[in-house]
Amino acid sequence: MKTDTAPPPSAHALREDPRLDRDAAELHAALSELIRVCQFRDRDRICCHELSVTQGHALEVLHAHGSLSMNDLAAKLFLDKSTTSRVVDALERKEYAVREAHPEDRRALRLSLTPAGARLLSRIREDILGEEKRLLSEFEPAVRKEMTRLISRLARAAAARVDTTGGTCCSIG
Numbered sequence: 001m002k003t004d005t006a007p008p009p010s011a012h013a014l015r016e017d018p019r020l021d022r023d024a025a026e027l028h029a030a031l032s033e034l035i036r037v038c039q040f041r042d043r044d045r046i047c048c049h050e051l052s053v054t055q056g057h058a059l060e061v062l063h064a065h066g067s068l069s070m071n072d073l074a075a076k077l078f079l080d081k082s083t084t085s086r087v088v089d090a091l092e093r094k095e096y097a098v099r100e101a102h103p104e105d106r107r108a109l110r111l112s113l114t115p116a117g118a119r120l121l122s123r124i125r126e127d128i129l130g131e132e133k134r135l136l137s138e139f140e141p142a143v144r145k146e147m148t149r150l151i152s153r154l155a156r157a158a159a160a161r162v163d164t165t166g167g168t169c170c171s172i173g
Contacts, residue, residue: 045127049120050094054079058087059113059121062097067112069102078162096120 039053046056054077061076062068068076074084088111091097096117102108113121136144 041131042128045131046124049124051120051124052087052090054083054087055091055096056121056124058084058091059096059117059124062111062113063118063121067100067110069108069110073111078159091117 042056043053046053051059057077058073061073065072065076070081070084070088073088074081077084077087079087088097088099092099095114097111098114099109099111102110139147
């Protein structure tokens with residue numbers, strides 16, 4: 001069975017691969033450009049709905065995962081709990097999300113999309129997916145499939161290295 005991830009290289013292997021520095025710099029430049037383009041594209045697609053990009057991401061996460069605790073949403077957004085709380089406050093004011101009592105723990109809250117939030121997300125996604133289809137139409141189907149596979153693999157590997165516990169922004173040492 002082929003696995004999509006390989007074991008992490010040893011520190012020695014990282015030092016011994018002379019191409020790794022160049023490859024890391026090229027990957028960083030390519031990802032930085034792609035992320036910047038996507039962030040501005042997403043911002044331009046959602047600004048007319050009076051949402052921030054982060055609020056849009058929260059809607060997507062709630063849609064994909066159903067109701068979540070505040071801690072789970074914060075972890076999936078890679079945000080601290082206080083920032084996530086402000087995002088949810090704004091979504092509640094706009095009636096796109098709601099906090100409800102957890103069915104098994106009355107002290108805990110669950111967050112979920114409202115029907116209005118689901119409709120808004122559907123309109124935003126339709127617009128963004130139209131743009132993605134125009135972009136992908138320039139590539140052969142096999143290339144499109146491989147791009148998606150590699151980007152997904154890279155995203156999973158990067159996500160596995162992100163501290164979602166609210167740790168510090170810098171690690172010294």
